Amino acid sequence: DSSFRRIExxxxxxLLVKDDPSxxxxxxxxxVLAH
Incomplete structure (x- = not known):
């Protein structure tokens, strides 16, 4: 059983800052961890 659900x-x-991809x-x- 793994504690990790998902890593992505x-x-x-x-993009968080859409105006500047770099x-x-x-x-x-x-x-995301399983709890």
Whole structure:
């Protein structure tokens, strides 16, 4: 049984800063843990 539910990188499809794709804030991952 793993504690990780999902790890995904969506910065290339869901930009946080849409006006600047190379903005460092667009480099992120989401980690969902089972609780």
């Amino acid at each position: 990188g969506v910065a290339d499809t869901e 903005d460092p804030r667009n480099r992120r991952i989401s980690i």
